[in-house]
Amino acid sequence: MTHEPAVEACGLEKSYGGVRVLGGVDLTVRRGGVFALLGPNGAGKTTTVRILATLLKADAGRARVAGHDVVSQRSLVRRAISLTGQYAALDEEQTGEENLRMMARLSGLPRARAGRRAGELLERLGLTDAARRRVATYSGGMRRRLDLAASLVGEPSVIFLDEPTTGLDPRSRLAVWDVVTELAGAGVTVFLTTQYLEEADRLAGHIALIDGGRIVAEGTAADLKRRVAGERLDLTLAGPEAYERVAGLLADRIVRRDPETLVLGVPTSGGAGDVRDLLDAVDPGRRLVERFAVRTATLDDVFLTLTGNSARKEDQRV
Amino acid sequence: MSDAVTMIGRSVRLSSRNVEALLTSLALPMMLMLLFVHLFGGAISTGDAYVQYVVPGVLVLCAGFGAGSTAVSVSQDMTGGIIDRFRSLDVGGPAILAGHVTAALARNVAASVLVLAVAAAIGFRPQATAAGWFAAAGVLLAFVFAVAWLAAAVGLLARSAEAASGFAFVVGFLPYPSSGFAPIDTMPSWLQGFAENQPITPVIESLRGLLLGRPVGESPWLALAWCAAIVAVSMAASIALFRRRTS
Numbered sequence A: 001m002t003h004e005p006a007v008e009a010c011g012l013e014k015s016y017g018g019v020r021v022l023g024g025v026d027l028t029v030r031r032g033g034v035f036a037l038l039g040p041n042g043a044g045k046t047t048t049v050r051i052l053a054t055l056l057k058a059d060a061g062r063a064r065v066a067g068h069d070v071v072s073q074r075s076l077v078r079r080a081i082s083l084t085g086q087y088a089a090l091d092e093e094q095t096g097e098e099n100l101r102m103m104a105r106l107s108g109l110p111r112a113r114a115g116r117r118a119g120e121l122l123e124r125l126g127l128t129d130a131a132r133r134r135v136a137t138y139s140g141g142m143r144r145r146l147d148l149a150a151s152l153v154g155e156p157s158v159i160f161l162d163e164p165t166t167g168l169d170p171r172s173r174l175a176v177w178d179v180v181t182e183l184a185g186a187g188v189t190v191f192l193t194t195q196y197l198e199e200a201d202r203l204a205g206h207i208a209l210i211d212g213g214r215i216v217a218e219g220t221a222a223d224l225k226r227r228v229a230g231e232r233l234d235l236t237l238a239g240p241e242a243y244e245r246v247a248g249l250l251a252d253r254i255v256r257r258d259p260e261t262l263v264l265g266v267p268t269s270g271g272a273g274d275v276r277d278l279l280d281a282v283d284p285g286r287r288l289v290e291r292f293a294v295r296t297a298t299l300d301d302v303f304l305t306l307t308g309n310s311a312r313k314e315d316q317r318v
Numbered sequence B: 001m002s003d004a005v006t007m008i009g010r011s012v013r014l015s016s017r018n019v020e021a022l023l024t025s026l027a028l029p030m031m032l033m034l035l036f037v038h039l040f041g042g043a044i045s046t047g048d049a050y051v052q053y054v055v056p057g058v059l060v061l062c063a064g065f066g067a068g069s070t071a072v073s074v075s076q077d078m079t080g081g082i083i084d085r086f087r088s089l090d091v092g093g094p095a096i097l098a099g100h101v102t103a104a105l106a107r108n109v110a111a112s113v114l115v116l117a118v119a120a121a122i123g124f125r126p127q128a129t130a131a132g133w134f135a136a137a138g139v140l141l142a143f144v145f146a147v148a149w150l151a152a153a154v155g156l157l158a159r160s161a162e163a164a165s166g167f168a169f170v171v172g173f174l175p176y177p178s179s180g181f182a183p184i185d186t187m188p189s190w191l192q193g194f195a196e197n198q199p200i201t202p203v204i205e206s207l208r209g210l211l212l213g214r215p216v217g218e219s220p221w222l223a224l225a226w227c228a229a230i231v232a233v234s235m236a237a238s239i240a241l242f243r244r245r246t247s
């Protein structure tokens, strides 16, 4: 194989009925390792992945995946990749084993090998006990794992995972993370999308932040964290009223909001003068702020700072 | 080609596990036959025992019910996530649809055998020669095949499984204004023109003539020509619709 990147996209655009969903996405993903496309709901993650996986045609722009053009060399791309969509793609009325055997046959394995491959994958994802049960009886976590297994049957070199852990409990999430790490260790390129910063931070060597159909930042987790203020001041407010009042005062500077614990976070240099000035400015009467803490910025802050208001809703937070 | 074999295996397996569809395509036609023969049979004069007359109509009705399940399962495949997985495995539309159509044929063969067995139990006495049975099976299979492709096209056209199941209603209704359940000359005159010229009538006439060992004239050829036309149009439409839905 050449040293071409695993994924190379240039100026991808897509509109649905006049609504622009992707406004010129550029991406380069090196071979091997985990790449995360991080963004809030509706940012264009699924659209991007579907274009790269040859399932959707972009209105403009070009993309090459595993060294082949996604439009003119569609079949070659499909042979080199796999896609696990945001929603499980399984036959509910077939057993886990039957599903996998079918996928293995469709990816070109002869009958006997397909059976063996299905067995291996069930074992690897801890589904051996459920192999002969219909998928309809599986839990959400089991389905996800089976779906992941299904995308591994053809031993692809680039794997797309669209929000692989959304809706999973912590244990199932860890199981998926283990598989992703293992795959990357084996030299496969994993391209995953996620709304969870923690996930991107933990798994991905390289992260691109997408918002409103554009890549707004790119780099390692450390690079991205450096892009916002290094430190964050978390203020714990005295009550809901104080919270509203200070939230109003700080407005656009806020990078963290948590009404339940009454915490607001703003960037700071971390210096004593800066912290004192800030406290005086928002709470001259010294009654609104109960406690404060200075923290090193997390990817959370990056996310909130760079994706603007659309990401400042509580449901975007991890 | 091997993809098509895999997809056929899948569709047949899924059909055999879909209890609701099995009930509709197996039990319902049998119940309808009992209903027709015992409830209405006395009132319809066909010059023969009514069961001798009605069996082809019930066989055709079966094909209609089967088509409803086909349209629904095609539509479910297209609206669920699984179509993306098949496409990313480079499985083409023809292989996916071949699976559904073949499963429809299998369901209908089973249903037809059952219907014939029940009919025999309540007095149906076919007089067909071996060649007649063969020809009747051919005409029936051609009809089922045509309706299954039509159903596949409808499943691709429908935006939801519910819309697709509406199709069963339409196809399920078509056999009534034909010579399937009552002689056409007993129908109101405005309906006679339609009944005489719709595709189901030559299918029924061929099946009835062949099974009872009577002359069939050119009905079988007319029936086959209709089926071929329906298959040609539905296949072309299916392929175009599949392409439209996946681009």
Ligand SMILES: Nc1ncnc2c1ncn2[C@@H]1O[C@H](COP(=O)(O)OP(=O)(O)OP(=O)(O)O)[C@@H](O)[C@H]1O
Pocket (backbone or CB within 6 Å): A016, A021, A039, A040, A041, A042, A043, A044, A045, A046, A047, A048, A086, A195
């Ligand atoms: N087929 C479609 N027709 C119209 N609009 C669409 C279609 N598919 C996606 N969109 C819109 O495009 C935008 C981006 O969608 P996309 O699914 O790519 O987002 P996403 O980042 O995957 O979001 P989520 O986290 O919710 O999965 C959304 O506003 C969505 O409503």
Ligand SMILES: [Mg+2]
Pocket (backbone or CB within 6 Å): A045, A046, A047, A086, A162, A163
């Ligand atoms: Mg999505």
